[in-house]
Amino acid sequence: xxxxxxxxxxxxxxxxxxxxxxxxxxxxxxxxxxxxxxxxxxxxxxxxxxxxxxxxxxxxxxxxxxxxxxxxxxxxxxxxxxxxxxxxxxxxxxxxxxxxxxxxxxxxxxxxxxxxxxxxxxxxxxxxxxxxxxxxxxxxxxxxxxxxxxxxxxxxxxxxxxxxxxxxxxxxxxxxxxxxxxxxxxxxxxxxxxxxxxxxxxxxxxxxxxxxxxxxxxxxxxxxxxxxxxxxxxxxxxxxxxxxxxxxxxxxxxxxxxxxxxxxxxxxxxxxxxxxxxxxxxxxxxxxxxxxxxxxxxxxxxxxxxxxxxxxxxx
Numbered sequence: 037x038x039x040x041x042x043x044x045x046x047x048x049x050x051x052x053x054x055x056x057x058x059x060x061x062x063x064x065x066x067x068x069x070x071x072x073x074x075x076x077x078x079x080x081x082x083x084x085x086x087x088x089x090x091x092x093x094x095x096x097x098x099x100x101x102x103x104x105x106x107x108x109x110x111x112x113x114x115x116x117x118x119x120x121x122x123x124x125x126x127x128x129x130x131x132x133x134x135x136x137x138x139x140x141x142x143x144x145x146x147x148x149x150x151x152x153x154x155x156x157x158x159x160x161x162x163x164x165x166x167x168x169x170x171x172x173x174x175x176x177x178x179x180x181x182x183x184x185x186x187x188x189x190x191x192x193x194x195x196x197x198x199x200x201x202x203x204x205x206x207x208x209x210x211x212x213x214x215x216x217x218x219x220x221x222x223x224x225x226x227x228x229x230x231x232x233x234x235x236x237x238x239x240x241x242x243x244x245x246x247x248x249x250x251x252x253x254x255x256x257x258x259x260x261x262x263x264x265x266x267x268x269x270x271x272x273x274x275x276x277x278x279x280x281x282x283x284x285x286x287x288x289x290x291x292x293x294x295x296x297x298x299x300x301x302x303x304x305x306x307x308x309x310x311x312x313x314x315x316x317x318x319x320x321x322x323x324x325x326x327x328x329x330x331x332x333x334x335x336x337x338x339x340x341x342x343x344x345x346x347x348x349x350x351x
Contacts, residue, residue: 039064040110041139042117044100047132048072049313049339050124051098052195053286054131057120058102059245061113070098072196072338097132103141110138127288128315159199160206163228168256180231183256184222200335200342201284201310202228207333208306208344209234213279216240216300218270218293223250225282226263238276240268271296282308284342287316291323298327301347306332310342317341 042063044054048070055066104110117136124131156166166172168185205225209215211233217226220239229237239254241247244267251265268274270293271281281297283290290309297307307329312320320343321331329345336342 038106039141040104040106040108041141042102042104042110042114043135043137043139044102044117044121045133045135045137046098046100046121047130048098048196050121050129050131051100052197052311053124053127053129054100054121055102057117058100060120061102061104061117062108063102063104065103067101067103068098069101070195071096072098114138127286128313159202162206163202163231165224180228182224182227182231184224184227184253185256196337196340197284197311197342198224200337200340201225201282201308203335204308204310204333204342204344205229205232205280205282208280208308211235214238214277216271216274216276216278216281218281218283219285219289220250220265221246221284223253223263223265225284226250226265227254227257227260229280229282230257230260230263234280235262237263238274238278239263239265240270240274241265242267242269271300274300276300277302278305280306280308282310284310287312287320290320294323294327294329298329298347303347303349305347307345307347308342309345310335310340312341312343314339314341317343 042058046054051068051070055068058066121131121134154167156164156170156172158164162178163180163182165182165184168183172181174181205228209229209232213234215229215234215237217237217239220226220241223239226237226239239250241250247265247267254260254263254265278300279302281301283293301307309320324345330348332344332346334341334343
């Protein structure tokens with residue numbers, strides 16, 4: 037079987053949104069090569085020796101490669117892809133060169149080669165993400181390992197927004213909490229929450245594909261029976277109260293869930309939001325302050341921010 041590759045040259049901050057657009061258009065898989073992945077880890081902050089080719093051969097920017105079976109007629113969906121990507125700046129995302137190229141590839145060329153982009157990555161001092169096909173042993177007693185199978189949708193490393201969110205969870209969770217994970221995607225934040233000692237985690241995503249992927253990844257990790265994955269539109273209709281709510285989604289979408297997050301958080305509960313670029317930070321903070329949230333801590337990596345907010349105890 038032959039496949040058509042649609043390659044989009046963009047910027048690091050837009051890779052997740054571009055990937056979602058391509059998957060919505062019918063792609064069977066997405067590969068990401070991002071220059072920022074190497075830049076994020078070249079500081080050798082955890083004592084690892086890093087090979088640039090492991091992460092990216094790009095000098096700058098990012099390339100998102102999507103694969104469509106030959107049964108999909110690309111001329112019909114390319115206008116949708118291009119128009120959708122062109123609208124991303126409305127959400128504050130820089131799409132860079134925004135070049136779209138199409139080529140034909142053999143199934144054998146992409147069905148296995150994509151694995152070269154995905155390797156064990158230490159994302160915090162205590163947490164390492166490992167692809168399911170690689171063997172890896174903890175390097176120290178306190179190291180926690182998350183096993184993930186990205187299927188055909190993956191990146192070359194951990195995106196800054198995910199990295200920041202994991203750091204925030206590591207800061208907040210002490211054990212025994214009920215956590216709501218909004219827009220769970222691969223399920224990585226829910227799995228991390230379980231490893232950090234959360235008692236019960238409810239993971240939600242609007243995309244049924246993401247729900248299946250998250251459940252498959254949950255099943256790859258031991259002692260994750262406390263994670264419940266289901267389809268839902270943000271927190272609409274949810275009645276489960278929580279100690280911690282976490283959402284790594286676009287800033288404009290975060291604003292839409294603030295009222296529900298306030299409703300569901302227990303007094304003194306924490307709301308962790310990420311996926312926020314610098315241009316959108318003030319907008320998010322203003323909406324949070326208006327609802328009554330207080331800022332506990334702000335994490336930053338390059339132009340990305342994650343914010344821990346607190347619902348004050350009632351007088």
